[in-house]
Each structure stands twice: as C-alpha cells, then as structure tokens.
Amino acid sequence: VQLQASGGGLVQPGGSLRLSCAASGPGLDFKFGIGWFRQAPGKEREGVSCIHRTDGSTAYADSVKGRFVITRDNSKNTVTLQMNNLKPEDTAVYYCAAGIYCIGVPDIKEYDIWGQGTLVTVSS
DSSP: OEEEEEOOEEEOTTOOEEEEEEEESSOOTTOOEEEEEEEOTTSOOEEEEEEETTTOOEEEOTTTTTTEEEEEETTTTEEEEEEOSOOGGGOEEEEEEEESOOOSSOOGGGEEEEOOOEEEEEOO
C-alpha cells in the first residue's frame, strides 16, 4: 500500500488549508487507523489527528482541537484534514500514515506505513 499526501502550501494566519491522503494498492485490510502527523523544524514528529476507517471515530491533539477536522471517504480511499484558523505554530511538514487503530492522539510508534510529507507554511 502507498499513501500520498497532498494539499500543503503557504497560507496567512487565520487561513485554511485542506490536506488529503490517498491510499492505493493492497495492504490496508488490517490498518484501521489513518493518522496525520507533523514535524516542525528542529522538533520531533508529533501526532495531530487520526480517524478509524470503519467506524469513523476520531482523535485530535489538544493543539488543533476545534480548528482541524479529519474525515474519510472509503469509496475513494482518502482521508482529508481540514485545517482552519491556522497559526504560525502549525507550520510543519505534514505526513499521513496507516496504523492498526485510532485510539487517542496518534502515536508515531503505532503507525508503520508512511506517505511522503507535504509542507504547510503559515506566515504573513
């Protein structure tokens, strides 16, 4: 299975961006969690949000709760992260990944299939 993240770009503070994660190929059968992670310059990669592919349950990091919304479209094998009211501290490379489940804020150790990153820059 391959994961393809897209949708990053430059946006002003307070603006919005929508990231997409498209899955292709076999291998997702037992990967029920799709997570978004981000890594800012000089910082460790952190979990942002995840969604359970079958029951649709979600989890968010406190730093993005109320601003980001994660959704799924199983017919297209895509997961979308709608990011609103973006702040400069949201600047990072964003990655999507597949793991066994989505319970709580995604932990990098629980996700073993990774897509390439997409850069989000929030700046005026």
